[in-house]
Amino acid sequence: MKRTYNYLSLKSQKPKMGFKQSHTRIQVINIVFVLAAVILTSSRDVNGRKVHHREYYFEYSSINCREHSGSLTDFGGVGDGTTSNTKAFQDAINYLSQFESEGGSILYVPPGKWLTGSFNITSDHFTLFLHQDAVLLASQDESEWTVIEPLPSYGRGRDTEGGRYISFIFGTNLTDVVITGDNGTIDGQGEPWWDKFHKGELQYTRPYLIELLYSDNIQISNLTLVNSPSWNIHPTYSSNVIVQGVTITAPVTSPNTDGINPDSCTNVRIQDCYIVSGDDCVAVKSGWDEYGIAFGMPTKQLFIKRLTCISPSSATIALGSEMSGGIEDVRAEDIVAINTESGVRIKTAVGRGGYVKDIYVKGMTLKTMKYVFWMTGNYGSHPDNNYDPNALPAVENINYRDIVAENVTMAGRLEGIPGDPFTGICISNVTIELAQNAKKLPWNCTDISGISSGVTPQPCDLLTQQGEEYSPSCDFPTEHLLID
Structure with a gap:
């Protein structure tokens, strides 16, 4: 189903359920709505507190409208940067949850450090909205982080065996949830977590910033995420997911601060995002070794558009390494990367099983890269020793075209698996300007097969060159994905 971004218009209405709090009613203006969350200047008794509201107007794009609203301050929130608001957030969400069948609700986070x-x-049918001057500060007190079970498709935590800390914003089995703002900030305050990771002191896997499981119709947009303890956005076992207009930053030396990691998801669009990361800017995943194979949920129908990435030690777009449930029909276009280790990297290994297939990338502009193309068949970290050594991954129908790169150390490092080659690789209309300190061998290819056309410098012999008259088969699909 095609998603339509609408603007919303909200006006105050009388409180319901005997709770003296301002709510909202949506007025539709054609397809485009104007959201003006009007919180009337008044004094009302909310949970026994006297609350003085100010009038705020804001507008945003959203997949759906909401009938009811509340401000975090209505539930005792204090935005001074030191008072804990954990109870205020949960009280607000618990109260607003009663309206999910009555037009849904929006929780407004006003200016302040929360x-x-x-x-x-x-x-x-819930929206979390952050004002542009609102900052959510993740507590550095580990007692504020519940420990939960590892994901079934992973079998253990990514950092350690066993459980993992719950993500900062977490949800499961949800429908129609929007996390948005006018570039409000979520600060993971991740430095203590990074230090523990480096020192080997973690008891459980570090938390992510936003993680939604088993959910449908999700929008994460117009936010700034900084200093995540680990991965930033992790939609998992979900469908119809939009991540748009998000800025993600962390020190480039911070461990595993991946930007956006769709994991066993269907129908996902990532668009207009800027990421500076200590790991992959976008990492596409679907489970780890025998656990991912058993869970059997691929990531498919993923569209990445207008992504800008800086990550000196990792990839602009990575496929894997946890890909045991399969990855298919991934499309990326209009991608910019600067000072990043690789443009596109496929990471897999013996024991992974699964597949990576039907990958289409076009329109990349790259500057100061170690590799433009990198495929790795020996990315061999495993969750345990119970993986199947006969579970070989299939990598096929990988298409790259219309790419310009400069100051590159090596054009391509394409390493398949002996006895299990990567096949159907197509590279067309690519110009790579090598750096002064470039490798003497611009391409290193083993256990792969494919074709190339109009590629400079000349590819390895395993990518059979086609004549100038050749019309390459690595054309980008013309039919749209549903999420687009």
Whole structure:
């Protein structure tokens, strides 16, 4: 189903359920709505507190409208940067959850610095909106982070065996949830977590900033995420997901601060995002070794558009390494990367099983790269020793075209698996300007096969060159994905 971004218009209405709090009613103006969340200047008794509201107007794009609203201050929130707001967030969400069948609700976070532990979104048809001067500060007190079970498709935590800390904003089995703002900030305050990781002191896997599981119709947009303890945005076992207009930054030396990691998801669009990261800017995943094979949920129908990436030690777009449930039909276009280790990297290994197929990338502009193309068949970290050594991954129908790169150390490092080659690689209309300190051998190819056309410098012999008259088969698909 095609998603339409609408603007919303909200006006105050009388409180319901005997709770003296301002709510909102949506007025539709054609397809485009104007959201003016009007919180009337008044004094009302909310949970026994006297609350003085100010009038705020804001507008944003959203997949759906909401009938009811509340401000975090209505539930005792204090935006001084030191007072814990964990209870205020959960009280607000718990209260607003009662309206999920009555037009849904929006929780407004006003200007301020809002220190809080992790909190769960528990309601369908729910919007979390951050004012442009609102900053959510993730608590550095580990007691504010619940430990939960590892993901079934991973079998263990990514950092350690066993459980993992719950993500900062977490939800499961949700429908129609929007996390947005006018570039409000979520600060993971991740430095203590990074230090523990480096020192080997973690008892459980570090938390992510936003993680939604088993959910449908999700929008994460117009936010700034900084200093995540680990991965930033992790939609998992979900469908119809939009991540748009998000800025993600972390020190380029911070460990595993991946930007956006769709994991066993269907129908996902990542668009207009800027990422500076200590790991892959976008990492496409679907489970780890025998656990991912058993869970059997691929990531497919993924569209990445207008992505800008800086990550000196990792990839602009990575496929894997946890890809045991399969990755297919991934499309990326209009991609910019600067000072990044690789443009596109496929990471897999013996024991992974699964597949990476039907990958289409066009329109990349790259500057100061170690590799433009990198495929790795020996990325061999495993969750345990129970993986199947006969589980060989299939990598096929990989298409790259219309790419310009400069100051590159090596054009391509394409390493398949002996006895299990990567096949159907197509590279067309690519110009790579090598750096002064470039490798003497611009291409290194083993256990792969494919074709090339109009590629400079000349590719390895395993990528059979086609004549100038050749019309390459690595054309970008013309039919649209549903999410687009």
